[in-house]
Amino acid sequence: MEERHDLIIRGGMVADGEGGALVRVDVAVDGDHISGVGQLDGATARQVVDAPGQVVAPGFIDVHNHANNEVDGGILRIPHADNMLRQGVTTLIGGNCGGSPLPIGKHLDEV
Structure with a gap:
């Protein structure tokens, strides 16, 4: 079954908050919540932002x-x-x- 989200930010660099190196992942957002972080290759979204080389961070x-x-x-x-x-x-x-x-x-x- 295909995952469908409101927004996917693809290939951005994300910090894990533990002091480790930035990791390249996809971030899925539904409504006002982050609903997934990882390799979301099979997921689709109403809006997709390609973010290679960009840091993805919360406000x-x-x-x-x-x-x-x-x-x-x-x-x-x-x-x-x-x-x-x-x-x-x-x-x-x-x-x-x-x-x-x-x-x-x-x-x-x-x-």
């Missing part, structure tokens, strides 16, 4: 940025925000530097 989370900086106008005014996407960053966590446009001084004094 990265940037845990330290200044995207919520009101002085600079936040994420919508940062001229390099689109570069974050090009680098694979799909999620930002802001506000962890302790700055705030809100009056939080009294709260901090109580803590």
Whole structure:
């Protein structure tokens, strides 16, 4: 029986997360989940991306940025925000530097 997926990324280089060398594999995606990793030669998909020599990685989370900086106008005014996407960053966590446009001084004094 033929496997049918939403998306297959063929021949990309994938890290196993254990510190080993990159491995050339296919990655199948169905909906918003990775449904297969390996040699998926018999599988088909609605969309196929040929990725030889390219690194395939999940979206990265940037845990330290200044995207919520009101002085600079936040994420919508940062001229390099689109570069974050090009680098694979799909999620930002802001506000962890302790700055705030809100009056939080009294709260901090109580803590």
